Amino acid sequence: MTASGGQSTSTSGELLMSAPSPQSYTADEMMTVAAARRLRGGSCFVGIGLPSLAANLARRTHAPDLVLIYESGTIGAKPDLPPLSIGDGVLADTADSVVSVPEIFNYWLQPGRIDVGFLGAAQIDRYANINTTVIGPYEDPKVRLPGAGGAPEIAASCGEVTVIVRQSPRAFVDRVDFVTSVGFGSGPGDRERLGLRGRGPRTVITDLGILEPDPVTCELVLTHLHPGVTLERARAATGWELAAAPGLRETEPPADHELAALRALTGGHRS
Amino acid sequence: MATVIPLAEAVANLVHDGDSVALEGFTHLIPYAAGHEIIRQGRRDLTLIRMTPDLIYDQLIGMGCARRLIFSWGGNPGVGSLHRFRDAVQNRWPAPLEVEEHSHAGIANAYVAGASGLPFAVLRGYRGTDLPVHTATVKPITCPFTGEELTAVPAINPDVAIVHAQRADRHGNVQLWGITGVQKEAVLAARRSLVTVEEVVEELEPHPGAVTLPGWVITHVSEAPGGSHPSYSAGYSVRDNDFYQAWDAIARDRESFLTWMDEHVLTREAARP
Numbered sequence: 001m002t003a004s005g006g007q008s009t010s011t012s013g014e015l016l017m018s019a020p021s022p023q024s025y026t027a028d029e030m031m032t033v034a035a036a037r038r039l040r041g042g043s044c045f046v047g048i049g050l051p052s053l054a055a056n057l058a059r060r061t062h063a064p065d066l067v068l069i070y071e072s073g074t075i076g077a078k079p080d081l082p083p084l085s086i087g088d089g090v091l092a093d094t095a096d097s098v099v100s101v102p103e104i105f106n107y108w109l110q111p112g113r114i115d116v117g118f119l120g121a122a123q124i125d126r127y128a129n130i131n132t133t134v135i136g137p138y139e140d141p142k143v144r145l146p147g148a149g150g151a152p153e154i155a156a157s158c159g160e161v162t163v164i165v166r167q168s169p170r171a172f173v174d175r176v177d178f179v180t181s182v183g184f185g186s187g188p189g190d191r192e193r194l195g196l197r198g199r200g201p202r203t204v205i206t207d208l209g210i211l212e213p214d215p216v217t218c219e220l221v222l223t224h225l226h227p228g229v230t231l232e233r234a235r236a237a238t239g240w241e242l243a244a245a246p247g248l249r250e251t252e253p254p255a256d257h258e259l260a261a262l263r264a265l266t267g268g269h270r271s
Numbered sequence: 272m273a274t275v276i277p278l279a280e281a282v283a284n285l286v287h288d289g290d291s292v293a294l295e296g297f298t299h300l301i302p303y304a305a306g307h308e309i310i311r312q313g314r315r316d317l318t319l320i321r322m323t324p325d326l327i328y329d330q331l332i333g334m335g336c337a338r339r340l341i342f343s344w345g346g347n348p349g350v351g352s353l354h355r356f357r358d359a360v361q362n363r364w365p366a367p368l369e370v371e372e373h374s375h376a377g378i379a380n381a382y383v384a385g386a387s388g389l390p391f392a393v394l395r396g397y398r399g400t401d402l403p404v405h406t407a408t409v410k411p412i413t414c415p416f417t418g419e420e421l422t423a424v425p426a427i428n429p430d431v432a433i434v435h436a437q438r439a440d441r442h443g444n445v446q447l448w449g450i451t452g453v454q455k456e457a458v459l460a461a462r463r464s465l466v467t468v469e470e471v472v473e474e475l476e477p478h479p480g481a482v483t484l485p486g487w488v489i490t491h492v493s494e495a496p497g498g499s500h501p502s503y504s505a506g507y508s509v510r511d512n513d514f515y516q517a518w519d520a521i522a523r524d525r526e527s528f529l530t531w532m533d534e535h536v537l538t539r540e541a542a543r544p
Contacts, residue, residue, distance in 0.1 A: 087298020
């Protein structure tokens with residue numbers, strides 16, 4: 001795919017229009033809308049922050065029956081506004097059921113009962129392994145991050161995993177400094193060898209586009225660019241030689257109803 | 272049978288220098304008043320255990336009470352970093368902090384084993400991550416029936432567990448509801464326990480979804496109205512999300528942190544109902 005002069009052509013020859021300038025939405029809004037669209041129904045184990053916002057947007061738009069599960073033990077939470085923490089009172093007040101923390105991990109997550117795990121990341125690598133623990137060496141870190149929380153077992157045991165993370169060379173690295181949550185380890189076959197029963201990350205949604213694992217190599221490749229974003233820009237924001245998938249496409253821009261629902265969740269402000 | 276006594280007395284009886292102490296409460300019902308009393312009493316060399324250290328352990332660590340931290344997620348939920356925790360790990364201020372780091376599933380199961388009188392717990396977890404490389408208390412174990420390789424973590428049996436609940440009766444029977452986290456497991460796993468409550472009532476009325484801890488498994492109960500702030504007690508208060516956001520600026524800087532602790536914790540007395 002080439003990109004010049006504000007227009008680009010996909011490998012299928014279809015003309016891609018760049019977004020109107022100035023855009024009527026932000027890159028973060030495009031990312032959140034694209035992430036929400038990937039949640040079609042069933043149950044979703046939701047991390048706090050960007051995943052929680054996108055999951056709540058999905059429930060407010062095309063997936064009203066999406067069952068939101070937070071690690072605080074709230075199953076089927078239906079908050080009016082996205083909570084600040086995974087344990088805000090509104091999650092318990094609106095849940096179908098509230099269970100203890102050992103129960104949410106042992107009875108609900110561990111057996112593979114939950115369809116989608118929805119995670120953020122500080123670093124993610126070409127095999128979709130996630131680091132939320134440290135930047136730099138573990139014993140003498142440059143940055144001490146919060147750590148694992150529920151993520152390692154969410155990444156292992158949910159039917160599949162969706163990751164939402166802003167794309168930059170700092171975040172998209174060749175190898176993560178610390179494997180907090182396993183994507184595809186060192187490549188094909190690692191999940192099976194490790195006994196991880198979920199299918200692992202199927203989609204990584206960023207503010208620039210969408211990445212998916214190559215079906216053969218498990219390496220993350222670019223399948224979508226958001227409107228106005230060039231392949232060169234996505235490559236410059238990635239710490240490995242980012243490949244474009246055959247049939248690289250442009251993401252559908254946010255529809256008015258999607259933006260309205262998102263802004264209602266974020267208090268009318270552009271996130 | 273639990274005795275109902277003032278908070279300062281309960282903390283003095285139960286928490287000693289060098290103890291392992293678990294203050295639990297998963298976002299909800301975090302025992303802040305008890306944590307502040309530990310800081311006021313100047314305890315040192317504690318092993319602090321908590322799934323989500325939250326601001327209360329940021330405060331205990333920043334005030335030099337901790338030697339070691341056993342935890343699974345050390346952030347300010349929805350806001351960012353715990354700056355005192357980061358400063359201790361990255362710069363050894365005010366003292367070096369040893370960390371024993373787990374996943375939520377690992378610690379939750381370690382409490383379950385502790386409450387169950389078992390030496391360890393088994394789970395599907397940690398496999399392929401770098402956590403077992405750095406955390407000695409995560410080991411592979413083979414299922415004796417299927418041969419499958421799983422993960423074991425040793426039981427957590429704290430010297431003291433401290434939790435906050437909505438209410439207790441005069442006999443020290445405790446009732447909590449809403450998000451109940453791992454509090455029941457932490458209390459049953461611990462050698463000694465303290466439950467702070469919003470109020471002591473004549474009789475506990477049934478409440479949907481409530482967990483009841485009988486007084487005979489608890490050492491002390493102390494009345495501490497508002498004692499979970501800036502966390503919350505469902506039915507009594509809501510989470511003070513504004514304070515969680517404000518803490519980021521307060522704790523980012525050592526001086527502003529110490530000034531805040533001096534004004535809001537050190538020079539205040541525990542509530543004495």
